[in-house]
Every structure is written in C-alpha cells, then in structure tokens.
Amino acid sequence: MALGASLVLGGWSLALLKICDLTQFYSPFSGGVKRYLHEKAAYIDKYAPHDEHVLIVPGAKTEVNSNGRARVYSIRSPLVSRTSRYRALLNLRAVEEIIERDRPDIIESSDPYQIGWKAIAIGRVLKVPVVGFYHSHFPEAHLRNAARLFGRAGGRRIMKLGRDYVRRLYNGMEATFVASDSLAKVLRSWGVRNVHAVGLGVNIDIFNATPNDSAVTRKALGVAPGQKLLLYVGRLAPEKNTLTLFRSFELLARRRPGEFDLLVIGDGPHRAQLRTLQRNFKAISWIRYCAEPAELARLYRAADLFVHPGVQETFGLAALESEACGTPVVGIRGSYMDKVIVHSQEDWAPANTAEALAAAIEKWSAKQLVALGRDAAGRVQERYAWPQVFAQLFCIYRQVCAKYRRS
Known part of the structure; x- marks a missing residue:
C-alpha cells in the first residue's frame, strides 16, 4: 500500500497506516513495553485489516520474522544485563536502513535514549512524523538516587538537567504519549508540548477471573x-x-x-x-x-x-x-x-x-x-480492554499524520 493511501468505506475516507515501533525495552524477560507492542500487533491483525506493523528491537542476532501484516526486525546488539537480558541497540545505521526500506507512515519511539534521537533524525529526513511513548519516568526512577550523592544544590542541578533533557527530546516529536493523567501534567509542567494521556490496557480474554482454579x-x-x-x-x-x-x-x-x-x-x-x-x-x-x-x-x-x-x-x-x-x-x-x-x-x-x-x-x-x-x-x-485503548490511540496516530502532512 502506498504511503498516505486511504480506504473509502461507506463514503468515509480512512487513512491506512503502517506503524513502526522502536524500542530497547525488549527482551525474553521484559514485561510491560513488550506486552504493549505485541498487543498492538495483535490488534492490527484482528481489528485493522488494512494497517501494518513494523517492530525494530535489539536481539541476539540480526533477523526478521514476518507474520501477515506484522514484521519484527531484530538487530544484533550487546547485552547490558545478564539477568533481564536487555540489550543496547547501538547499530543505528541498521535501524535507519530498515525504516528507509519499509517507509512507515508514522514512527513511535518507546526509548528516551539514542533510539529516540535517531527516530527524530530519520523522521526529518524521510518526512515521517515521529511520536514518543513515555514508558519510563527515568529522571525520577534513575536520577533521583544519584542526585542525592551531590548534595542539595548539586542534586537540584542534576534533576533540572534531567527535566531539560526530557523536554528537548520529546519536543522534537509530533506528540508524546503517557499512560496516566497525573504524569501528563508533570510533563506539561516541564514544558513538554502536545502530551496525550492514552493509558494502556489488558487482554481480558486471558486475564480474567475465570476459571476458579x-x-x-x-x-x-x-x-x-x-x-x-x-x-x-x-x-x-x-x-x-x-x-x-x-x-x-x-x-x-x-x-x-x-x-x-x-x-x-x-x-x-x-x-x-x-x-x-x-x-x-x-x-x-x-x-x-x-x-x-x-x-x-x-x-x-x-x-x-x-x-x-x-x-x-x-x-x-x-x-x-x-x-x-x-x-x-x-x-x-x-x-x-x-x-x-x-x-x-x-x-x-x-x-x-x-x-x-x-x-x-x-x-x-x-x-x-x-x-x-x-x-x-x-x-x-x-x-481497559485493549481494543478500546488502541482504537483511541490509532485515532491520535491518524490525527498526527494528517496534521503533519498539512504542515
């Protein structure tokens, strides 16, 4: 399907989407982010028969696995943790080559580090909108304890640098998604623009109260x-x-x-x-x-x-x-x-x-x-059923793409 193509249903024109997700938060033992990405691919397979999904993640070896309209690209990357099996996706040229070849309509980065910056750079060259999902509140989760080692003044400075970093990164994207209203308010107070509180969901076909086992x-x-x-x-x-x-x-x-x-x-x-x-x-x-x-x-x-x-x-x-x-x-x-x-x-x-x-x-x-x-x-x-969550998210994707094409 060509970039920006549309499907006419009952007189309404529905833009078709090829979504590319990038993340380093992905391993055999990883949890929330991986679950979100896999559920998104499952939603496309079941509820969005004309959309496509591309996922780029670090892995033990470079390979691609295709399943219908979904593709998962693994790029050989070094381990950073032997317990969690997380890897650092350092081969940014490989990321760029995949995106150039697949030509998605929108890129979503779930990573606040080098992958996020690379996504912004690729989006500008290819004229593709880039959005970010703020899955990890890393200034508080990772910087706060380190900041205490530098005293009150030094700690405040480190936390300010963390907030400035978040603002610069996510203001380089067309939209930032966050999973709670209260955290959305925090990001807005830091100066992050165009923040959307979208929430996450649960697969109620699997996670439910029956049977009584x-x-x-x-x-x-x-x-x-x-x-x-x-x-x-x-x-x-x-x-x-x-x-x-x-x-x-x-x-x-x-x-x-x-x-x-x-x-x-x-x-x-x-x-x-x-x-x-x-x-x-x-x-x-x-x-x-x-x-x-x-x-x-x-x-x-x-x-x-x-x-x-x-x-x-x-x-x-x-x-x-x-x-x-x-x-x-x-x-x-x-x-x-x-x-x-x-x-x-x-x-x-x-x-x-x-x-x-x-x-x-x-x-x-x-x-x-x-x-x-x-x-x-x-x-x-x-x-919180996933179809409800993704229906809202995919509407935002289409709004972002339409606004980007007009700008």
Whole structure:
C-alpha cells in the first residue's frame, strides 16, 4: 500500500497506516513495553485489516520474522544485563536502513535514549512524523538516587538537567504519549508540548477471573489453607522498590509467623537479596520468569493480594492484570498508577517505608478480598480492554499524520 493511501468505506475516507515501533525495552524477560507492542500487533491483525506493523528491537542476532501484516526486525546488539537480558541497540545505521526500506507512515519511539534521537533524525529526513511513548519516568526512577550523592544544590542541578533533557527530546516529536493523567501534567509542567494521556490496557480474554482454579495452584505452590498468598510481578530492581517489599515481608514474617506466603515472579539486580530472604524465611516462592500469559493469569488468580511497592510507575500494567484476574492490589500512595486501581486505596501505605507497607498489607489482608476482587475484575473489563485503548490511540496516530502532512 502506498504511503498516505486511504480506504473509502461507506463514503468515509480512512487513512491506512503502517506503524513502526522502536524500542530497547525488549527482551525474553521484559514485561510491560513488550506486552504493549505485541498487543498492538495483535490488534492490527484482528481489528485493522488494512494497517501494518513494523517492530525494530535489539536481539541476539540480526533477523526478521514476518507474520501477515506484522514484521519484527531484530538487530544484533550487546547485552547490558545478564539477568533481564536487555540489550543496547547501538547499530543505528541498521535501524535507519530498515525504516528507509519499509517507509512507515508514522514512527513511535518507546526509548528516551539514542533510539529516540535517531527516530527524530530519520523522521526529518524521510518526512515521517515521529511520536514518543513515555514508558519510563527515568529522571525520577534513575536520577533521583544519584542526585542525592551531590548534595542539595548539586542534586537540584542534576534533576533540572534531567527535566531539560526530557523536554528537548520529546519536543522534537509530533506528540508524546503517557499512560496516566497525573504524569501528563508533570510533563506539561516541564514544558513538554502536545502530551496525550492514552493509558494502556489488558487482554481480558486471558486475564480474567475465570476459571476458579486457585485451590489447585495454591496447593502446587505449597500454600497452606488459611494462609494469605501475597504476589509480586516485575523486575527485582531499585526503580521497582523491591527492597522495600522484601523488608516489609520480613517484618510480617517475624510479627505474624505462618500467616503469609510470598510469591515473586521476576528477576533483576535484587536477586541476591531475594535469595537471602528465601534462606531466612521458607514461605517464599520465586519464579524467575513466566513466559506464558495464561500461566501468569493462573498465578494472579491464586493470590489473595497483589503487592505493588513501586512509586515511580508510569502505569502499573501488572497491577491492572491482577485486578482483571480478581486479585486486589495494595501499594504505596502517590504513584502515577493511581488511575488503574479500580477499587479503594484506603489503607494503602502513606509512606515509602517497609513498616508502612507491612502495616498496609496487614490491614488489607483482613478485608473482604474475594468481593473486592470480583468487583475490580468487572470494572477492568469495562474500561481497559485493549481494543478500546488502541482504537483511541490509532485515532491520535491518524490525527498526527494528517496534521503533519498539512504542515
């Protein structure tokens, strides 16, 4: 289909789209961004029969995999983490060659580093609009702790440099997508223009509250009758605040021995601390990675309570999936994912401390979790199904393309 082609349906002209996604946040063990990209390709396959999807990611070797109107290009890239298997996509010339050959109608960068800048440069040369998805609030997640090492004045300077960087990068794009209204306000206050709060979604065909298979799963995990099973899904890393989770469980295990089990799904630099916790307390299970979404949904359903310790999440996809499966969420107040918590956040931790999180878990474990979870699952199905999310996003894509062609 030619660039800028259109399809006439019932007298209406619908611009056809070839969308190119670029990201480094992609590995065999990666989570939210990879899920978003794969669900987008699935949406095109099922609901947008005349659109195409191109995905460019780092990989162990250079190859292309085609599936109908979707293509995934992997570019050989060096590992930057042996636990998460993330890679640095440094061969920018290969990225450029793919885009020149495929000639997409719009380019979306999910990367705030060299890939984002390269996308802007390619877009200008080929006269293709570039948009960005702000998946990682990296000035807060990664710079804040480093800034503390330089004192108050030095820390303020580092954080200002981070905000300036974000503003320069994303103002070079036609639009910036972000998954929460509150984070959109933050970016606008930093001077980022044309910000769209679009949200993310969940595959409700997989992540739902049926069947009621929790008893079998809990038995397989060794959870005794009457115990509360706590669940965490995500990277074991500083930006996920997992050490606070581990310390809170230690407090619970000492204070109320035998009442709680913890299932951790994920890997990362805090793996050693988790293993130490396992040696000290037997009521902890660890699954390094769950590759199959249906299996992950089964584990969500088995838990009594999903614990989300993160305070810098841009969306909180795992929390949304948990609610979709009928398992309520407890966490720390004030994160950017508040919108996707569809039940009350009363008694969430008021401070980012292990003591506060442990107290919140205790309070929530005494609530009517089955009823809360059932209500939450219904709300997620109504509000966050992927087709609804992508229908909105694809409208914005077309608006961006139309405005770009007129300019």
